[in-house]
Amino acid sequence: MKVVLFFIAGFYSFMSLANAAEILVTKLSDEAYLLKSANYNTTIGALKTSKGIILIDPMPGEDNLTALSKAIQTIYDSQAVYLLNTHQHEDHVGGNSYFVKGGAQLVNSTEDLAEIKTVEVKSHSSADRVFFHSKSNTIFVGDIYDTDWHPTFYAGGIAGFVSAVDAILELGDENSLIVPGHGKPTRKTELKMFRQNTLDWVSKVKELKESGMVLSELQHNEQLKSIFQRFNVENRAVFVPEKAFVRFIERTLTMIESGA
Numbered sequence: 151m152k153v154v155l156f157f158i159a160g161f162y163s164f165m166s167l168a169n170a171a172e173i174l175v176t177k178l179s180d181e182a183y184l185l186k187s188a189n190y191n192t193t194i195g196a197l198k199t200s201k202g203i204i205l206i207d208p209m210p211g212e213d214n215l216t217a218l219s220k221a222i223q224t225i226y227d228s229q230a231v232y233l234l235n236t237h238q239h240e241d242h243v244g245g246n247s248y249f250v251k252g253g254a255q256l257v258n259s260t261e262d263l264a265e266i267k268t269v270e271v272k273s274h275s276s277a278d279r280v281f282f283h284s285k286s287n288t289i290f291v292g293d294i295y296d297t298d299w300h301p302t303f304y305a306g307g308i309a310g311f312v313s314a315v316d317a318i319l320e321l322g323d324e325n326s327l328i329v330p331g332h333g334k335p336t337r338k339t340e341l342k343m344f345r346q347n348t349l350d351w352v353s354k355v356k357e358l359k360e361s362g363m364v365l366s367e368l369q370h371n372e373q374l375k376s377i378f379q380r381f382n383v384e385n386r387a388v389f390v391p392e393k394a395f396v397r398f399i400e401r402t403l404t405m406i407e408s409g410a
């Protein structure tokens with residue numbers, strides 16, 4: 151699949167309007183685009199189907215949404231007809247009402263949208279949905295998978311995470327593009343690596359905890375830090391703030407203790 155990345159501001163004169171948020175556009179195919187505001191890091195899908203344009207996970211923010219709506223109009227010469235959300239967190243549903251006001255319909259099921267297959271799982275939230283658009287061979291997985299942050303499998307625990315990833319891997323084929331809610335899309339190989347790194351992380355936390363380590367010792371443990379760095383796929387100098395690292399250890403411990 152050819153992925154062409156271009157900046158809409160460079161192509162469309164309307165973006166030169168003062169104060170307009172910049173929308174970054176990735177074309178996957180004639181029927182599938184990824185959109186993202188330059189100042190908000192949720193990845194949004196815009197798919198063309200026989201029933202009209204489907205928008206996945208519009209982000210909040212009036213400026214972002216005005217720019218997003220213009221970008222969709224420019225790409226498809228049409229507006230969103232249906233809205234889908236991978237889960238109910240604000241960074242994924244915050245733009246729903248903007249498009250509903252514009253006439254789009256928020257749908258909970260893709261039963262009537264034959265070109266989109268939905269799989270329901272529980273990992274990042276208690277109701278995660280994965281959307282497979284077969285025509286572009288793209289799988290929208292929300293925050294079950296993250297290439298910009300550490301895993302956040304807090305609702306389903308490790309079992310929920312593994313079955314969610316397995317459900318994603320069953321869709322499409324080896325060339326499918328996996329689109330996380332945050333960060334860059336990848337193929338399945340990287341998702342499998344993410345699953346393995348997550349399992350390695352959990353078992354190392356468990357092992358060190360059982361050896362008697364307390365939180366402050368876990369925080370400075372080199373083995374744990376090195377597993378954590380595997381999630382830093384873009385090699386950022388500071389991957390996440392130290393506070394977030396400690397919170398991730400704490401939440402992992404809570405999950406282990408609850409047996410999830």
Ligand SMILES: [Zn+2]
Pocket residue numbers: 192239241242293331332
């Ligand atoms: Zn999110």
